Amino acid sequence: MNADMHASAHAPDSQYVELAVEVFAMLADATRVRLILALRDGELPVNALAAIAGKPAPAVSQHLAKMRLARMVSTRQEGTKVFYRLQNGHASQLVADAIHQAEHSLGTAPNHGMAPHCGQEK
Numbered sequence: 001m002n003a004d005m006h007a008s009a010h011a012p013d014s015q016y017v018e019l020a021v022e023v024f025a026m027l028a029d030a031t032r033v034r035l036i037l038a039l040r041d042g043e044l045p046v047n048a049l050a051a052i053a054g055k056p057a058p059a060v061s062q063h064l065a066k067m068r069l070a071r072m073v074s075t076r077q078e079g080t081k082v083f084y085r086l087q088n089g090h091a092s093q094l095v096a097d098a099i100h101q102a103e104h105s106l107g108t109a110p111n112h113g114m115a116p117h118c119g120q121e122k
Contacts, residue, residue: 026070027094031055031063036072036086036095043076043085 009016027033031053038044038052046064050057064084067073072091076083086092 023070023091023094026067026072027091027098029063031060032067033095033098035060035063035067035084036091039073039084039086040092043083045081045083049084 008014027036034053035049038049044052046057046061049064050060053060055063064073068075068084071087073084074087076085
């Protein structure tokens with residue numbers, strides 16, 4: 001039964017297609033992609049994330065608030081500082097896959113025959 005549920009979730013008429021589009025829309029922003037990349041190795045406060053993203057802290061806070069509503073990041077407060085971390089590894093994997101796709105589009109990534117991590121067999 002679990003296999004049937006998994007298969008139906010990946011069908012073209014799945015109820016999850018529209019939600020998947022919302023996830024992609026959330027990631028269709030360079031600042032948010034940079035924030036996800038910055039949070040891959042652990043939690044960081046807003047000021048550190050702002051410095052990494054090269055954006056003002058208030059703008060980064062707005063992006064993080066949207067990402068929090070989308071359940072991509074979660075927070076932990078320590079005194080007056082708020083630390084952000086990825087909710088799970090899914091957004092990070094999507095960003096990594098998108099970067100691999102970009103590398104392939106530019107011809108800078110090896111052929112799939114040489115890169116099994118890209119989901120292709122030799």
